[in-house]
Amino acid sequence: MSSTSTAPQLDAVVIGAGFSGLYLLHKLRNEMGLSVRVFEAGSDIGGTWFWNRYPGARCDSESYVYCYSFDEKMWQEWEWSERYPQQAEVLTYFDHVAERFDLRRDITFNSRVLAATLDEAANTWTVRTDTGEEITARYLITGVGCLSAWNTPPFPGLETFTGQTYFTGLWPHEPVDLTGKRVGLIGTGASGVQTMPRIAEVAADLTVFQRTPNYIIPARHGKVPPELTAERKRDFAGVWERTRNGAFGLPFQPEPKPLFESTDAEVEAVLEKWWETGGLGFLLGSYLEPIFSVEANQRISAFLDRKIREKVNDPAVADLLTPKKLTYAVKRPPLDSGFYEAFNEPHVHLVDVGSNPIAAVTPDGLRLTDGTEYAVDVLVFATGFDATTGTLNRIDIRGREGQLLREKWAGGPRTYLGLMSAGYPNLFMITGPQSPGVLSNMPVSIEQHVEFVSAIIGTAAERGAEIVEAAPEAEDAWVVHNEEAANATLFPLADTTYTGANIAGKVRAFLPNIDTVPGYRARCEEVAANGYEGFVFTPASATAPA
Numbered sequence: 001m002s003s004t005s006t007a008p009q010l011d012a013v014v015i016g017a018g019f020s021g022l023y024l025l026h027k028l029r030n031e032m033g034l035s036v037r038v039f040e041a042g043s044d045i046g047g048t049w050f051w052n053r054y055p056g057a058r059c060d061s062e063s064y065v066y067c068y069s070f071d072e073k074m075w076q077e078w079e080w081s082e083r084y085p086q087q088a089e090v091l092t093y094f095d096h097v098a099e100r101f102d103l104r105r106d107i108t109f110n111s112r113v114l115a116a117t118l119d120e121a122a123n124t125w126t127v128r129t130d131t132g133e134e135i136t137a138r139y140l141i142t143g144v145g146c147l148s149a150w151n152t153p154p155f156p157g158l159e160t161f162t163g164q165t166y167f168t169g170l171w172p173h174e175p176v177d178l179t180g181k182r183v184g185l186i187g188t189g190a191s192g193v194q195t196m197p198r199i200a201e202v203a204a205d206l207t208v209f210q211r212t213p214n215y216i217i218p219a220r221h222g223k224v225p226p227e228l229t230a231e232r233k234r235d236f237a238g239v240w241e242r243t244r245n246g247a248f249g250l251p252f253q254p255e256p257k258p259l260f261e262s263t264d265a266e267v268e269a270v271l272e273k274w275w276e277t278g279g280l281g282f283l284l285g286s287y288l289e290p291i292f293s294v295e296a297n298q299r300i301s302a303f304l305d306r307k308i309r310e311k312v313n314d315p316a317v318a319d320l321l322t323p324k325k326l327t328y329a330v331k332r333p334p335l336d337s338g339f340y341e342a343f344n345e346p347h348v349h350l351v352d353v354g355s356n357p358i359a360a361v362t363p364d365g366l367r368l369t370d371g372t373e374y375a376v377d378v379l380v381f382a383t384g385f386d387a388t389t390g391t392l393n394r395i396d397i398r399g400r401e402g403q404l405l406r407e408k409w410a411g412g413p414r415t416y417l418g419l420m421s422a423g424y425p426n427l428f429m430i431t432g433p434q435s436p437g438v439l440s441n442m443p444v445s446i447e448q449h450v451e452f453v454s455a456i457i458g459t460a461a462e463r464g465a466e467i468v469e470a471a472p473e474a475e476d477a478w479v480v481h482n483e484e485a486a487n488a489t490l491f492p493l494a495d496t497t498y499t500g501a502n503i504a505g506k507v508r509a510f511l512p513n514i515d516t517v518p519g520y521r522a523r524c525e526e527v528a529a530n531g532y533e534g535f536v537f538t539p540a541s542a543t544a545p546a
């Protein structure tokens with residue numbers, strides 16, 4: 001494909017071998033015939049599922065839609081064993097995908113990309129890894145995931161702790177035996193909530209340090225009845241039509257009768273139905289009004305407050321577990337497989353570190369601001385990620401005139417469609433900031449982005465363009481649109497990973513796009529139909545030095 005005298009070594013470098021990287025490699029190499037190398041920091045494929053091996057790690061999207069849909073035969077043949085895929089099973093699935101499409105031979109493992117620099121004369125990217133490798137490519141595509149930059153809160157004294165320390169997002173590959181141990185668990189997001197009951201099963205004593213309570217929906221995990229699986233398999237097109245048209249890339253449509261037109265009894269019946277069904281359908285299959293209206297939000301929250309009181313025996317513990325500020329729907333609800341119930345066990349304790357923050361890690365455990373100390377053998381950090389922008393900002397990405405991407409984004413990310421940032425030609429981001437990303441079932445958004453980016457690259461080839469880049473005015477308009485769309489909801493009011501508020505010192509900005517998965521896709525399709533408006537294609541001749 002490359003045709004100029006300064007031809008790069010490769011057509012494309014891809015960063016990351018998770019859902020995005022694997023599909024990119026298949027699409028660009030197998031289908032489009034490009035030369036591609038994938039660099040992966042881990043020693044194998046899997047992305048987030050390679051690293052997050054903590055006990056209980058499981059996806060909150062249901063298996064039959066937490067996978068690729070681009071190959072119907074593969075979807076039909078693959079059999080998931082349970083309703084929600086367990087971490088190891090997702091890796092087995094990736095193994096199958098990699099074998100099927102012969103992907104591993106173009107993936108370089110144990111190689112973290114540290115830097116990528118635009119060569120403006122050659123219109124190429126020079127990519128440098130922590131193994132010292134340097135390679136040039138026409139296109140650079142990041143498939144780094146939205147949740148891969150681990151967050152370790154800077155507690156003083158961490159290095160003095162004499163026990164064992166584990167991070168959910170960086171869990172060891174060898175088995176970790178917590179049997180009979182006194183464990184301290186910090187964090188009650190999706191990871192902490194998933195791992196907590198599994199730790200409680202084996203630990204002698206478990207203390208959960210909670211900064212902010214969240215609403216937690218029952219997962220109701222289990223086997224899928226074979227007849228339901230068969231019915232889904234017969235309806236490939238319908239399953240994916242419903243999934244792609246669900247607001248968050250999951251196969252749910254909200255109740256047809258609006259919340260405010262429903263009686264209390266009707267609302268109660270709908271919520272009970274979804275509570276019993278379990279899963280994210282509680283949020284997405286019931287009412288979406290709580291995303292926009294405080295009153296609607298309070299109405300659903302009251303239902304969930306009651307559920308917490310029903311599940312947790314000690315009223316004081318139930319009260320601590322009950323959110324006091326705007327939380328429902330605007331903070332990602334974790335799915336529960338025994339979290340609330342575990343607090344009824346005598347060896348499980350809850351400590352509020354919202355009102356009395358963790359001041360330091362001591363040799364024996366933790367000390368809180370009021371001086372209270374907790375002695376533990378093991379500290380488990382489930383403290384989340386520097387989401388969406390964190391991983392990109394940790395790479396030294398230099399575009400036109402040497403500008404560092406993280407400096408350009410110092411006031412918050414600036415992108416066009418979450419795909420490109422002006423001044424960084426031929427650099428595409430899969431599920432980048434200001435695309436649906438974390439507000440969606442990731443494989444659905446990833447497939448849409450990979451296909452859209454591939455189509456742009458194909459269009460560039462057809463037009464004889466050596467450079468594709470976002471027009472600054474298109475980016476400006478997208479940034480404004482994102483802010484306006486977010487401000488029409490309650491999302492920006494909450495302290496979450498969506499707003500960057502979970503990371504001390506991170507600039508507050510609404511990070512994903514809130515147009516919904518089908519709304520966002522429609523916008524991309526419109527852009528394509530209008531000749532990829534907002535993207536500037538420049539032919540090689542126009543970029544050659546005078």
Ligand code: N01
Pocket residue numbers: 058059060061147153168186187188189190191192193194209210211212332353358382383384385438497502
């Ligand atoms: O991270 P989180 P996570 N002192 O940021 C607390 C995806 N995911 O790894 O709420 C004390 O949600 C923090 O407190 P607060 C999913 O998209 C998916 O659990 O910020 N506590 C919070 O309780 C999810 O949204 C699956 O006040 C501190 C916790 O640590 C995303 O990953 C499974 C603290 C972090 O929660 C992240 O989830 C698991 C401090 N200094 C995860 N700093 C699937 O099923 C932070 N905390 C696909």
